[in-house]
Amino acid sequence: MIEVKNLYKVFGKKTERVFPLLAEGLNKEEILDKTGNTVGVNDANFKVEDGEIFVIMGLSGSGKSTLLRCLNRLIEPTQGEILYDNVNLTDLNKKELREFRKDKFGMVFQHFALFPYRTVQENAEFGLEMQNIPAEERQQRAKKALERVGLSGYEDQMPDQLSGGMQQRVGLARALAVETDVLLMDEPFSALDPLIKKEMQDKLLELYEELDKTIIFITHDLDEALKLGDRIAIMKDGKIIQIGNHEEILKNAENDYVRDFVQDVNRSRVLTAEDIMIRPLAQLYPQDGFRTAIHKMKKAGISSIFAVERNRTLRGIVYLEDVVEVLKEDLEDDTKIEDLVKEVPTADPAENLDELLADIANLDIPLPVVDENNKLLGVIVKTNVLANLAGEDVI
Amino acid sequence: MAFVENILGILATRIPIGNWIQSLVDFLVINFSGLFNGFAEIIDNLISSFQAVLSYGHPFLLIVILGLIAWKLKGKGLALFVVLGLYLVWNIEMWDPLVVTLASIITSVVVALVIGIPTGILKAHNRAVHIITRPILDFMQTIPPFVYLIPALMFFGLGNVPGVIATVIFAIAPPIRLTYLGIKQVPEELKEAGIAFGSNWWEMLYKIELPGAMPSIMMGINQCIMLSLSMVVISAMIGAGGLGKPVLRSLSVVDIGLGFEAGLGVVIIAMILDRMFGSKN
Numbered sequence: 001m002i003e004v005k006n007l008y009k010v011f012g013k014k015t016e017r018v019f020p021l022l023a024e025g026l027n028k029e030e031i032l033d034k035t036g037n038t039v040g041v042n043d044a045n046f047k048v049e050d051g052e053i054f055v056i057m058g059l060s061g062s063g064k065s066t067l068l069r070c071l072n073r074l075i076e077p078t079q080g081e082i083l084y085d086n087v088n089l090t091d092l093n094k095k096e097l098r099e100f101r102k103d104k105f106g107m108v109f110q111h112f113a114l115f116p117y118r119t120v121q122e123n124a125e126f127g128l129e130m131q132n133i134p135a136e137e138r139q140q141r142a143k144k145a146l147e148r149v150g151l152s153g154y155e156d157q158m159p160d161q162l163s164g165g166m167q168q169r170v171g172l173a174r175a176l177a178v179e180t181d182v183l184l185m186d187e188p189f190s191a192l193d194p195l196i197k198k199e200m201q202d203k204l205l206e207l208y209e210e211l212d213k214t215i216i217f218i219t220h221d222l223d224e225a226l227k228l229g230d231r232i233a234i235m236k237d238g239k240i241i242q243i244g245n246h247e248e249i250l251k252n253a254e255n256d257y258v259r260d261f262v263q264d265v266n267r268s269r270v271l272t273a274e275d276i277m278i279r280p281l282a283q284l285y286p287q288d289g290f291r292t293a294i295h296k297m298k299k300a301g302i303s304s305i306f307a308v309e310r311n312r313t314l315r316g317i318v319y320l321e322d323v324v325e326v327l328k329e330d331l332e333d334d335t336k337i338e339d340l341v342k343e344v345p346t347a348d349p350a351e352n353l354d355e356l357l358a359d360i361a362n363l364d365i366p367l368p369v370v371d372e373n374n375k376l377l378g379v380i381v382k383t384n385v386l387a388n389l390a391g392e393d394v395i
Numbered sequence: 396m397a398f399v400e401n402i403l404g405i406l407a408t409r410i411p412i413g414n415w416i417q418s419l420v421d422f423l424v425i426n427f428s429g430l431f432n433g434f435a436e437i438i439d440n441l442i443s444s445f446q447a448v449l450s451y452g453h454p455f456l457l458i459v460i461l462g463l464i465a466w467k468l469k470g471k472g473l474a475l476f477v478v479l480g481l482y483l484v485w486n487i488e489m490w491d492p493l494v495v496t497l498a499s500i501i502t503s504v505v506v507a508l509v510i511g512i513p514t515g516i517l518k519a520h521n522r523a524v525h526i527i528t529r530p531i532l533d534f535m536q537t538i539p540p541f542v543y544l545i546p547a548l549m550f551f552g553l554g555n556v557p558g559v560i561a562t563v564i565f566a567i568a569p570p571i572r573l574t575y576l577g578i579k580q581v582p583e584e585l586k587e588a589g590i591a592f593g594s595n596w597w598e599m600l601y602k603i604e605l606p607g608a609m610p611s612i613m614m615g616i617n618q619c620i621m622l623s624l625s626m627v628v629i630s631a632m633i634g635a636g637g638l639g640k641p642v643l644r645s646l647s648v649v650d651i652g653l654g655f656e657a658g659l660g661v662v663i664i665a666m667i668l669d670r671m672f673g674s675k676n
Contacts, residue, residue, distance in 0.1 A: 102593030
């Protein structure tokens with residue numbers, strides 16, 4: 001069990017002058033004006049039970065990452081106690097602290113923090129190297145961790161050869177390989193595309209079921225907090241303003257700040273396009289010709305394909321029959337594949353499903369979901385809509 | 396009025412910087428000659444050892460070995476250039492000065508790196524070291540080398556040793572600066588990852604900071620080599636041997652051919668070293 005008692009972090013010089021002001025009830029901005037000190041964490045108190053997922057949520061600048069870093073003293077707390085099974089971490093000396101970090105905490109970072117000069121395998125081995133595990137056992141355990149996160153076969157690649165989602169899997173494997181009881185996760189999925197993010201959340205829950213771990217998870221996304229967290233703490237201006245399980249957070253929003261957060265969710269509890277979209281089976285790029293188009297459609301078993309720019313900006317849709325026609329009539333030299341691109345209706349990721357139902361029902365093709373820059377995020381297909389309406393996997 | 400005149404008088408008094416330096420050098424020469432001699436001996440031994448290794452057997456042996464190294468490092472094209480270039484140097488009878496120059500440069504670069512890289516590491520970790528070294532490095536990089544040729548001469552006498560010392564002073568700034576820069580540029584999150592998984596100072600340095608800084612350090616090494624080469628002729632003025640000597644001689648006897656041949660040797664060795672220890676392209 002981890003227990004945090006009266007934890008403060010004040011940045012800047014002469015931090016002692018800040019505490020009387022905090023006691024007077026001055027807020028973060030007033031203190032910054034008066035002393036030039038920034039209050040990162042203001043009197044945090046909470047307990048994390050063994051084996052639970054504890055989510056700390058807040059907007060950027062609310063102090064959530066600072067709080068997380070205080071737990072393993074990546075940032076030195078100014079005052080307060082952190083008890084881990086009755087050991088007070090703030091009392092440990094440098095060496096004891098190092099041992100503690102090695103044995104108790106695994107950490108996953110927002111921007112992955114993979115070592116670019118190490119292979120995937122070597123990255124996963126890093127924590128074990130710090131623990132002085134012999135090479136052979138190290139390799140096996142890292143391999144197993146990579147297998148768990150679904151990266152078998154990628155051991156010898158370099159991190160920059162992988163996509164963002166896969167890089168974060170390596171980050172996760174690195175933290176799993178050390179087999180610590182606690183995982184500290186600092187907004188691990190917020191740098192990822194919505195679809196990949198969903199995949200990773202599912203993966204994390206799957207691993208959580210398999211392994212006996214306590215997870216402290218930072219996010220700014222309430223949907224993510226509700227999906228993953230057993231309990232959620234909401235932070236604002238360095239203070240924890242509410243702690244509770246889903247129902248408590250949603251029902252008894254304790255102040256306007258939480259209410260604003262939550263209102264947003266209540267609306268989005270109705271499914272949105274983003275929730276049900278899936279990855280398109282294939283995409284047609286500008287350099288692809290007629291034969292590539294046919295090959296791609298055949299391989300994916302589809303009769304139309306979305307045409308996109310290199311950066312995945314949606315151009316439209318190309319039908320198989322049109323392509324076949326061109327080849328049959330031998331018009332290959334006179335026609336360009338651009339001529340076959342037809343316009344399609346699109347959906348916004350935040351659009352509600354019930355507004356979309358009519359569109360989806362009338363379309364013979366999947367409905368593309370695009371962001372404000374017309375970038376293709378995913379597609380909605382009829383069967384998926386039905387499955388979701390049947391009540392699977394709502395949040 | 397008298398007061399103002401007094402002030403002006405004081406301000407107009409010449410500050411004897413030159414005299415101070417002169418006395419400082421005199422003081423060092425008189426009191427620390429033992430230290431300098433010991434240091435000179437180490438440098439001298441280094442130069443002679445490298446020279447002995449480089450002149451082992453027939454010159455063609457070294458040419459072939461360097462060709463093979465170039466092949467291994469960068470491929471066939473460079474290997475061919477190395478072999479042809481060095482053959483040309485041998486053919487125009489510049490081989491012996493070339494070996495002396497090469498030995499001096501290797502010594503200078505080794506000394507500069509052995510001092511420079513750890514200094515760069517220290518500079519990145521310690522603010523005091525950073526603040527102290529910054530003006531010194533500016534000074535070393537910008538002051539004309541001729542200025543410290545004379546003290547080098549007084550401390551270490553004539554010959555290859557003061558040449559090497561002057562070269563080290565001239566070429567040591569890039570490895571220090573670029574090692575510092577490389578370590579500073581390692582992303583904060585990577586260092587955090589290191590600490591979070593329990594690395595100590597030493598593991599942090601050689602598993603995270605140095606590998607991350609490697610491209611920058613390699614650039615520092617490359618620049619160090621190039622700057623050392625540019626000192627070849629200047630160090631010949633205080634009696635260093637090698638390709639600089641014929642260049643100087645050609646200047647005094649107006650021998651265009653000799654000057655060009657020796658200069659060509661410098662160019663060839665510079666290109667070879669740059670391509671071999673430069674970045675990928």
